[in-house]
Amino acid sequence: MNILERLNRSIKATGRRYAKGEITQEEMIAARARVDRLKSRFAWVQQRNRRRERFASIRRAIERVQDCIRTGGRMIAYDTEYVNDGPV
16 A cells, blocks of 8 residues: 555544544544645655656766767667667
8 A cells, every 4th residue: 555545544534533523623624734744745755756767867868878978989779779870
């Protein structure tokens, strides 16, 4: 079960506890606010991780080009071998 599923289950459980009279409305609202903050934090972390992965792939592409330049213009790109300007 991932984090979002657990947070959603927590909201449902809070609603059930309120319906049974175990907690007050203020406590239910506070619990839901905490869960909403956690959800937004989780979404922010996911977005940051996607951004890091995108920049990492760009960084790897730059390193491949730099290796190509160091080795005298020979590089593999998209399963096609390139020497200087054209495919071999």
